[in-house]
Amino acid sequence: MTDILRSRIMIIYTIVLLATSLSLFSLEDNANKGLLSLLNIILIIVPLFSLLFSTIYIYNSAEFIELLVSQPLQRKSIWLSFSVGLAISLSMAFVIGIGVPVLLFQFNAIGFLLLIVGILLTVIFVAIALWAAVQIRDKAKGIGLAILLWMYFSLLFDGFVLFLLFQFADYPLEKPMILVSALNPIDLGRILILLQLDISAMMGYTGAIFKDFFGTIAGVTIAFITLTLWIIIPLYFSTHKFNRKDL
Amino acid sequence: MIIANNVTKQYGKLKALDNVSVTCNKGECVILIGPNGSGKTTLIKCILGMAIPDSGFITFDKKNINKDWAYRAAIGYMPQIGKYPENMTIGQLLGMMKDIRNTQQVLDEDLIVGFKLNSLLHKRMGTLSGGTTQKVSAALAFLFNPAVLILDEPTAGLDPIASEILKEKIIAEKDNGKLILVTSHVLSDLDDLVTEVIYMQEGKLCFHQSIEILRQNTGEEKLAKAIATIMLKNA
Numbered sequence: 001m002t003d004i005l006r007s008r009i010m011i012i013y014t015i016v017l018l019a020t021s022l023s024l025f026s027l028e029d030n031a032n033k034g035l036l037s038l039l040n041i042i043l044i045i046v047p048l049f050s051l052l053f054s055t056i057y058i059y060n061s062a063e064f065i066e067l068l069v070s071q072p073l074q075r076k077s078i079w080l081s082f083s084v085g086l087a088i089s090l091s092m093a094f095v096i097g098i099g100v101p102v103l104l105f106q107f108n109a110i111g112f113l114l115l116i117v118g119i120l121l122t123v124i125f126v127a128i129a130l131w132a133a134v135q136i137r138d139k140a141k142g143i144g145l146a147i148l149l150w151m152y153f154s155l156l157f158d159g160f161v162l163f164l165l166f167q168f169a170d171y172p173l174e175k176p177m178i179l180v181s182a183l184n185p186i187d188l189g190r191i192l193i194l195l196q197l198d199i200s201a202m203m204g205y206t207g208a209i210f211k212d213f214f215g216t217i218a219g220v221t222i223a224f225i226t227l228t229l230w231i232i233i234p235l236y237f238s239t240h241k242f243n244r245k246d247l
Numbered sequence: 248m249i250i251a252n253n254v255t256k257q258y259g260k261l262k263a264l265d266n267v268s269v270t271c272n273k274g275e276c277v278i279l280i281g282p283n284g285s286g287k288t289t290l291i292k293c294i295l296g297m298a299i300p301d302s303g304f305i306t307f308d309k310k311n312i313n314k315d316w317a318y319r320a321a322i323g324y325m326p327q328i329g330k331y332p333e334n335m336t337i338g339q340l341l342g343m344m345k346d347i348r349n350t351q352q353v354l355d356e357d358l359i360v361g362f363k364l365n366s367l368l369h370k371r372m373g374t375l376s377g378g379t380t381q382k383v384s385a386a387l388a389f390l391f392n393p394a395v396l397i398l399d400e401p402t403a404g405l406d407p408i409a410s411e412i413l414k415e416k417i418i419a420e421k422d423n424g425k426l427i428l429v430t431s432h433v434l435s436d437l438d439d440l441v442t443e444v445i446y447m448q449e450g451k452l453c454f455h456q457s458i459e460i461l462r463q464n465t466g467e468e469k470l471a472k473a474i475a476t477i478m479l480k481n482a
Contacts (some may be wrong), residue, residue, distance in 0.1 A: 014294060041466065059331075061332065062330075063329065063330035063331075064295055064330060064331055064332060066326065067324070067326060067329070068332075068347075069295070069296065070295045070296075070297065070322065070324040071319055071344070071348070072316055072319040072320035072347070072348070073316060073319075074316050075316070104342050143466060148299050159365075173325055180383060190471070235279040244299065246256075246258075246292070246297065246298040246299060247292065247298065
């Protein structure tokens, strides 16, 4: 039932989105900076785009969500179909915009890893955006919160880690740092890919410590599990909140 | 059919609904009136399960609506301001609603025909004028033959011809034994179809009377005048 609802709305949105992101991403791709510049796009633009698009979409659909709530549907399924729809369409846009060029020019394990990390990041930031959108009623404030969250994850967090490292330079911080990196999905994604690329010069301060840990299969597995948790936890909280929310 | 029991709803400091108790039955056409911000829309939202009352409860067909959702199959709701995904066409929207309802019964397409929406099916919702969007909302509310119709400011934004069509449809459905709950501030529009009047002010229910009693009490034939008399008395 809601499957159809999802696909019907979303197919149309996907097409619109595909057009925008394709042109956006392929523009960057034409600059021919290769995989590394693609990585930067993924780590900066994909979270921002997912966050902003999802929050704005949810706010713009406020009246439509109201109408759906007045239909014989469970709130949980309305909310989940919005999330799944957003996640799928944004991921599809990502796969076509980034995935196709990557698979054409870098058809190897790193390319695949890049794709998987990008998709995971997309979904993670859709979940975070939905959480932000359900918490705050006011559209401007909600979008502001989304941008703040993005700034935190992509800029402030690294500064915070650097600060920590300098403050506690006398102590052995390698193990705690692994835990700290789990607090930021963008960093986690960056570490994962950079370690595969073997370009230690590109690593930030946070990244340098993890070679031992994330170089192993177990480390990679744990990293992916952490990324999945980054999807599930915000999604759980937003669904919980939406179930109780006054529209 | 719908019974609200001491429903209270608070938004921050504002008491949107203060101990409201209402009973609405089949075959009635109830009009909810009151100044802006008197809690009309909040009451409707509570009935539809969009807002959850802080205290009190609402029953629909003798069942508590809290945490229930299936009861909404029997409600057709026309929002005050309908906004739909911009890139969907009218046809897709109708199709989607049919999928959601998944009903086997005959659809009531009177309003789709009446508003001539069939010729607009390929138009995208984002390109429609406010009035046409309202027509779509109205058509959707009536489409599934619901036992209860909740219409929030139905005639706002409709042209006179369309609002006449809608009024005739409302009368027809009322005569079919359906419960119709309307909020409106344009009183004269609905003079000839209302049977019960609920007047709300500052979240409180001021009175709930049938139109005949109201007319007798105030000695006014016109609904608008009758209400005005009462408002003056209360002030």
